Amino acid sequence: MNIDGRAWRTIGLEPDGRSVWVIDQTQLPHRFVTRSLSTIHQAAEAISSMVVRGAPLIGVTGAYGLMLALQDDAGDEALSAAFDQLNATRPTAVNLRWALERVRDRVLPLPSEQRAEAAREEAGLIAEEDVAMCSAIGDHGLTIIQQLAAARPAARRSKPFQLLTHCNAGWLATVDWGTALAPIYKAKRAGLDLHVWVDETRPRNQGASLTAYELGREGIPHTVIVDNAGGHLMQNGEVDAVIVGTDRTTSRGDVCNKIGTYLKALAAHDNGVPFYVALPASTIDWSLSDGLVEIPIEARSAQEVIAIQGRVLDGPAAGSVAEVQLTPEGSNGFNPAFDVTPARLVTALITDRGVADASEEGLKSLYGLD
Incomplete structure (x- = not known):
């Protein structure tokens, strides 16, 4: 949508492809600023503190949060822990668990070295599908x-x-x-x-x-x-x-x-x-x-x-x-x-x-x- 004549979305990959930017909604309407998320802990905090909010956006942020986690450790235990950490941030919106399960199911059959890239792709698909829906x-x-x-x-x-x-x-x-x-x-x-x-x-x-x-x-x-x-x-x-x-x-x-x-x-x-x-x-x-x-x-x-x-x-x-x-x-x-x-x-x-x-x-x- 439009802000001062420029088209914006609420979330996207940073140019490095390894981190995510979001609009910090706790600053609106008086300030328009974006925040960069580079770790799962930052993604979880952004969801729980309502830097990002709204059921669909929470889901997309959670999906990218799993990507961030897998960039640091793509093992099964780390994946399970990241899933649980993100899923606990907002208990009511079902989109969060839905998106997390979708990314988890996509990466689980893959060797660990392929998981972060697969999570990035799946999170991007979830985001694009959300726009279309x-x-x-x-x-x-x-x-x-x-x-x-x-x-x-x-x-x-x-x-x-x-x-x-x-x-x-x-x-x-x-x-x-x-x-x-x-x-x-x-x-x-x-x-x-x-x-x-x-x-x-x-x-x-x-x-x-x-x-x-x-x-x-x-x-x-x-x-x-x-x-x-x-x-x-x-x-x-x-x-x-x-x-x-x-x-x-x-x-x-x-x-x-x-x-x-x-x-x-x-x-x-x-x-x-x-x-x-x-x-x-x-x-x-x-x-x-x-x-x-x-x-x-x-x-x-x-x-x-x-x-x-x-x-x-x-x-x-x-x-x-x-x-x-x-x-x-x-x-x-x-x-x-x-x-x-x-x-x-x-x-x-x-x-x-x-x-x-x-x-x-x-x-x-x-x-x-x-």
Whole structure:
């Protein structure tokens, strides 16, 4: 996607082919910087500290992390240890284990001297496939947006099509295009008049800092709102559709996404607003059926609730980025990173293969499974 007129992806090989660069998303939106990863420990830290985040991008970073590990030691024990270290960094997003298993299975039959190069090739393939899947999600989602826009009452057709999204499921969460934002980018480029309500997405504010950053660079009209404003907007007819991403989707269509997604789904259901979830195949966990029971929910540091980062507006430190405490001394914080939205609240799943009902039958029909 575009930043100041230049096309960017979120991750890529450095010129030496032995290390990886990533966009440091903890610095956005006030600073745009890249970071070089040359060891498995740096890759693991980048994932756990959310230098990189978003289920698809976590998976690609993990794949390259195995490459970095194998460059130092390509033995079976080292491979197993590297797999476990990377897999433990973020427990909820299924893409991570999927990508790690794919690289591991590719290199295991090979002699040790060939493993690092094979891992590099496989990680590159995973990255390219992610771009293609996200572009396809955008195409299928564009069709839905066009149909919904055309079906609006005549009085509303002269107004922008109003979408609401939660967290960041754009190109910063993938290698390029994104999942939930891909249809929005495609709609903009197709000439559709639209506007996006961007949930701030506390506590890490991925909507306010990342989604708003992306949309602004692409010239898409948007407004940042507090997380609790979505239901009010839906009640007053200011939302035509909701579209979000997912970090893990069960075989029957339950979706696990950033905390607060479930509340948006409830509000949408109560107000008759379509609620769509966009995802690539790598986000489907076919081994799970009941998301509420089986998906592990990552609990992150309470510090993310207690404090917030932002740019100083005035005074001697104006323009600098600082972290400030929100709560009184001694107050505790609880920080579940995700929640589960039951399939019954999902209008449809927008995948790289097409649009499906949020059900086991719907997903299997797309992926040719019995």
